[in-house]
Amino acid sequence: MEGILSGSCASRRLIWRIAQLNQAYQDEPLEVARRAGWFGATRR
Numbered sequence: 001m002e003g004i005l006s007g008s009c010a011s012r013r014l015i016w017r018i019a020q021l022n023q024a025y026q027d028e029p030l031e032v033a034r035r036a037g038w039f040g041a042t043r044r
Helices: 002-027 029-036 038-043
Strands: none
Touching: none
8 A cells, every 4th residue: 555655656746847847848948958967968
């Protein structure tokens, strides 16, 4: 039972984080990409 509860909590947390990232990406795509290291990885 605890595994199921923690699992749903983790997925809910993940969804919340993805929603945050999506919102931030719409606001400042380059900054978000830089923070994530995507631009640093592609430029190097």
